[in-house]
Amino acid sequence: MTEYPKSKAWYERARTSLAAGVSSQFRAASPHPMFYERAEGPYIWDVDGNRYLDFALSQGPMILGHSHPTVLDEMVAALRKGQLFAGQHEQEVLLAEALVRLIPSAERVRFSSTGSEADHAVIRMARYHTGRPLIVKFEGHYHGWLDGVSFSVNPTLEQAGPVESPNAVPWGGGVPERDAEGLLILPWNDAEAVADAFAKHGDRIAGVITEPVMCNQGCIEPAPGFLQALRDLCDAHGAALIFDEIITGFRIDLGGAQAHYGVVPDLAVFGKALGSGQPISALVGRARWFEGIERNELYHAGTLNSNQSAVAAALATVRLLEADERAAHRTIVRLGTRLRDGLAELGRSSPLPLVTQGPGPMFHAGFLSGDGPVRSYRDVLRYDAAAYGRFTAGMARRGVRVIGRGLWYVSAAHDDASVDRALEAAAATLEEMASTEADA
Ligand SMILES: Cc1ncc(COP(=O)(O)O)c(C=O)c1O
Structure with missing residues (x-):
């Protein structure tokens, strides 16, 4: 029963x-x-x-x-004026300005609808701007369900291979094996392993993506100096440091883990807490990584991006979190x-x-x-x-x-x-x- x-x-x-x-x-x-x-x-x-x-x-x-009554009121008021314009509206500029003010790395912002899409976009930006193919992804980290990052999310010990150079284990069926060729899977919290990878493959590494706190597995904080070591290695090799702040964003600090730990990435993605349950995510970062988008050479799109109710919910959420x-x-x-x-x-x-x-x-x-x-x-x-x-x-x-x-x-x-x-x-x-x- x-x-x-x-x-x-x-x-x-x-x-x-x-x-x-x-x-x-x-x-x-x-x-x-x-x-x-x-x-x-x-x-x-x-x-x-x-x-x-x-x-x-x-x-x-x-x-x-x-x-939350204020979030709901703001959403309803926005929806009554229209749901989706396929054009710009003032509120999304106000929201982008709030993110630029709060998030240390944010000089430019783009809105998407989900974390998975935002991760996909920043990886594309890292590859475009460096002209390199490889993304360092850490074993056990989750960056959404899309093909390019669906590896080594939760492998068994038998599948995982050597600890210092883990196998790229597809996350379930239907993930193209060739997508593993774009990834270098490494153990997290091990600065030496990342330094070795850069020493061997530095001229092919476009970026390093990390959950700054390994929230999806064990909620593990970075070892002292680990995030800074990633920053230094990326700087030394001209690669993008990418923080996936989908969970840490607005939660560990309003400016994310980058504000909390004082290590500023090149690119970062925010979602979840940003929208109080509405479909909105943000890719943010240093202006130079957005130049491809600004020159219309790199495409980031989405019919539902920055829709009225999601932006209204996010603006209300950010204001309420900042208040008092x-x-x-x-x-x-x-x-x-x-x-x-x-x-x-x-x-x-x-x-x-x-x-x-x-x-x-x-x-x-x-x-x-x-x-x-x-x-x-x-x-x-x-x-x-x-x-x-x-x-x-x-x-x-x-x-x-x-x-x-x-x-x-x-x-x-x-x-x-x-x-x-x-x-x-x-x-x-x-x-x-x-x-x-x-x-x-
Ligand atoms: C760290 C991290 N990145 C990306 C995602 C994917 O976000 P979404 O489910 O909005 O596509 C999640 C979702 O849980 C996440 O925890």
Whole structure:
């Protein structure tokens, strides 16, 4: 007997028309995808009428919480004037100016609709401006689902090959093998490996793309000096340093990881939190990397780019995050840090090896085996995914929603009581898991 009969019934119905019953592979949850019907502030309700305190935040975008009234009002006002002009409008200039003001590398901006597209565009720009073919991509990093970067996202140890020169492992079927020829896969947080790669292939490397915090696997922060080492190597060899700030952007700092860690890339992409759930992403960077676009020699396009409601949502989001000396952002950092540390404390007093890692406004939780720090992708394979699946199911039964792969997001709509409730649910879930496992 499922605990979520309406979700299950909708899933059974959905999968006869909607492939696998979902519109994104990341929503294919166990035992079946969940169906939701509304969300407000820090809460989301499923179709069975259960309310959850939400730390999934739609995989990150809802940084102000769900259905923020100002964001909604601004979107509706914009939509009433028109939805899409296939021409310019004033609001997108205001938004571009805000990004130039906030993001250290941003001298020029272009808007796209998704992070995947923005990543695709900046890689094209790096290749165009250097005239070189290779992009350094790190094992375990995710830069969207398009062919050119769909390698070594989450390979098994058997597939992954030698740690210092990992295999380029396609992320699922249908990815052209020839796209691997445009990539050099390297271990992350290992400046020596990157220096070696530049020593061997420097005249063929167009750019290095990195999540500045490895959010998609373990939420690992860069080792001290690692981002600067990437900056120096790119400078020495005339390659583009590209930060994929789709998760870190507006979250670790309003100016992204580049503002937080003080290392300025040539190009960067922002999405998720920028748009409070609307389809908008931004590619930003130093002016010279945009010259190809400005000369109309390099193409970046999109029918839906900078559509009215997405731009209105983004402008409202940025203004709200900046208001009152960034009070909303300070709340996210404070609550996230409290929650991360509280969960770690619960882990220390439990027989189960729950640990947390990450900067605070987003962090990772998981059950870790073995010794030593988690510094790169292969260390992440020490997390017990099945145990975490039992943990998320227990949290859901207690009215707390977290993502299955361990990343926690906190919004400005959460408060100290939300953190208390999440910690109570985690304590009860851990206790239940420990007693079930002791009985087994
Ligand atoms: C770091 C990173 N880059 C790119 C993407 C792709 O963004 P989108 O899903 O908007 O295409 C994601 C999505 O999760 C991401 O986490």
